[in-house]
Amino acid sequence: MASSLSHPSIIIFLSRFLIILSLLSFAESQSFVGVNYGQVADNLPAPEATVRLLQSTTVGKLRLYAPDPAILKALGNSGVGIVIGAANGEIPGLASDPAAAAQWINANVLPYYPASNITLITVGNEVMTSGDGNLVSKLVPAMRNVQTALSSASLGGKIKVSTVHSMAVLSQSDPPSSGSFNPTLVNTLTQMLAFLKDNKTPFTINPYPYFAYQSDPRPETLAFCLFQPNAGRVDSGNGKLYTNMFDAQVDAVHSALSSLGYEEMEIVVAETGWPSGGDPNEVGPSVENARSYNGNLIAHLKSLVGTPLMPGKSVDTYIFALYDENLKPGPTSERSFGLFKPDLTMSYDVGLSKSSQQTPSTSPTAPVTPAPETASQWCVPKAGVADAQLQANLDYACGQGIDCGAIQAGGACFDPNTLASHAAFAMNLYFQKLGRNPWNCDFSQSATITSQNPSYNACIYPGGST
Numbered sequence: 253m254a255s256s257l258s259h260p261s262i263i264i265f266l267s268r269f270l271i272i273l274s275l276l277s278f279a280e281s282q283s284f285v286g287v288n289y290g291q292v293a294d295n296l297p298a299p300e301a302t303v304r305l306l307q308s309t310t311v312g313k314l315r316l317y318a319p320d321p322a323i324l325k326a327l328g329n330s331g332v333g334i335v336i337g338a339a340n341g342e343i344p345g346l347a348s349d350p351a352a353a354a355q356w357i358n359a360n361v362l363p364y365y366p367a368s369n370i371t372l373i374t375v376g377n378e379v380m381t382s383g384d385g386n387l388v389s390k391l392v393p394a395m396r397n398v399q400t401a402l403s404s405a406s407l408g409g410k411i412k413v414s415t416v417h418s419m420a421v422l423s424q425s426d427p428p429s430s431g432s433f434n435p436t437l438v439n440t441l442t443q444m445l446a447f448l449k450d451n452k453t454p455f456t457i458n459p460y461p462y463f464a465y466q467s468d469p470r471p472e473t474l475a476f477c478l479f480q481p482n483a484g485r486v487d488s489g490n491g492k493l494y495t496n497m498f499d500a501q502v503d504a505v506h507s508a509l510s511s512l513g514y515e516e517m518e519i520v521v522a523e524t525g526w527p528s529g530g531d532p533n534e535v536g537p538s539v540e541n542a543r544s545y546n547g548n549l550i551a552h553l554k555s556l557v558g559t560p561l562m563p564g565k566s567v568d569t570y571i572f573a574l575y576d577e578n579l580k581p582g583p584t585s586e587r588s589f590g591l592f593k594p595d596l597t598m599s600y601d602v603g604l605s606k607s608s609q610q611t612p613s614t615s616p617t618a619p620v621t622p623a624p625e626t627a628s629q630w631c632v633p634k635a636g637v638a639d640a641q642l643q644a645n646l647d648y649a650c651g652q653g654i655d656c657g658a659i660q661a662g663g664a665c666f667d668p669n670t671l672a673s674h675a676a677f678a679m680n681l682y683f684q685k686l687g688r689n690p691w692n693c694d695f696s697q698s699a700t701i702t703s704q705n706p707s708y709n710a711c712i713y714p715g716g717s718t
């Protein structure tokens with residue numbers, strides 16, 4: 253689990269809305285959404301049941317903290333991309349002896365590959381920020397030995413080797429453009445980044461807006477962390493507008509990589525999530541917040557809007573976690589990160605199930621199924637919503653890459669030129685584009701779904717279907 257990101261001291265409230273005239277192309281598949289399969293539990297389903305569960309969803313990737321033979325075998329011929337981890341305790345052995353690395357590959361990869369679609373081996377978890385200098389010094393040599401062992405087995409390039417970092421590798425992350433690595437880690441990171449670049453391997457990080465909210469538990473920070481309508485934050489370094497914490501954290505990592513000359517390096521989010529339950533004294537856990545965070549995150553990734561510094565693509569993201577883990581120590585929240593309960597029911601619906609998909613997927617692991625015919629629906633403001641909320645909704649929706657041209661001067665929906673009318677149009681467009689899920693028509697509980705078509709004259713409100 254990761255640490256927090258320090259919160260900004262300045263929040264600029266924008267009075268005018270930002271119009272991004274960009275063509276929004278939807279992902280044809282959600283193969284960039286993965287989940288973490290944490291197994292600190294004594295009540296998890298059988299591996300076959302887990303594989304069936306995954307195949308009923310659009311989740312295309314699974315990250316295992318250790319190479320569990322039963323689940324690796326069960327994932328055979330499923331197409332699911334698999335990340336397997338080598339434990340921190342294995343690093344000294346892997347670093348000191350190339351034969352140990354070859355043995356690790358022999359035992360944990362060769363028996364399963366290629367039927368089981370192993371794509372990445374992560375050597376260690378959050379080692380750089382573990383405070384264990386000995387382990388840190390052995391990390392890159394261990395990664396090199398594992399890479400060499402893969403190459404010897406003719407798997408170089410097919411299976412990559414990386415390691416997973418907490419956000420604490422950054423000493424500065426706010427504003428995102430100022431992101432930089434902790435100077436005491438730069439020496440090791442410089443060697444690691446050269447290795448990753450040579451092997452065309454992504455930099456893998458665990459951003460948790462949840463922890464950022466805990467360190468700054470104000471309502472506006474919660475909205476920013478949950479991808480809900482908010483005033484946004486302008487990066488004082490480059491003037492870019494951030495509408496959510498996830499993008500801010502990912503871009504801070506991008507800036508840190510850029511500062512060391514690795515602007516082109518791909519970033520993978522190995523963990524992010526939000527707990528659906530917690531102790532009474534914990535700030536932030538709830539079913540509503542977890543559903544908002546994960547649901548809106550998935551919609552954000554699916555939109556391919558990208559981040560302000562990396563527009564037009566989505567980072568591969570592994571949500572933490574597949575199941576609640578009943579044996580995790582610590583506060584209740586630690587045992588409550590699961591998208592699913594061990595009885596295979598959803599903790600809450602984030603729109604991952606294949607049958608709830610609005611757009612057919614074309615990925616090989618997700619056969620095309622026709623979207624069910626559903627009645628047209630529109631998202632409109634509730635009666636009596638305050639202007640400030642309408643403005644925030646308008647700013648937010650138009651800042652998420654939808655085309656707000658129709659409500660600009662000259663557009664078919666410019667008249668009546670009122671805040672209520674413009675906000676309604678933008679909120680509905682946002683709802684339609686993000687998948688017409690109930691949580692896409694929330695806007696801090698200021699919106700509602702209707703079956704009455706709000707279109708008028710030449711101003712057409714998209715209604716979704718038929």
Ligand SMILES: *[C@@H]1O[C@H](CO)[C@@H](O)[C@H](O)[C@H]1NC(C)=O
Pocket residue numbers: 283312313330331332333334369371616
């Ligand atoms: C293996 O997983 C990766 C990542 O999800 C995917 O791109 C690739 O198509 C998968 N390969 C097979 C053979 O299914």
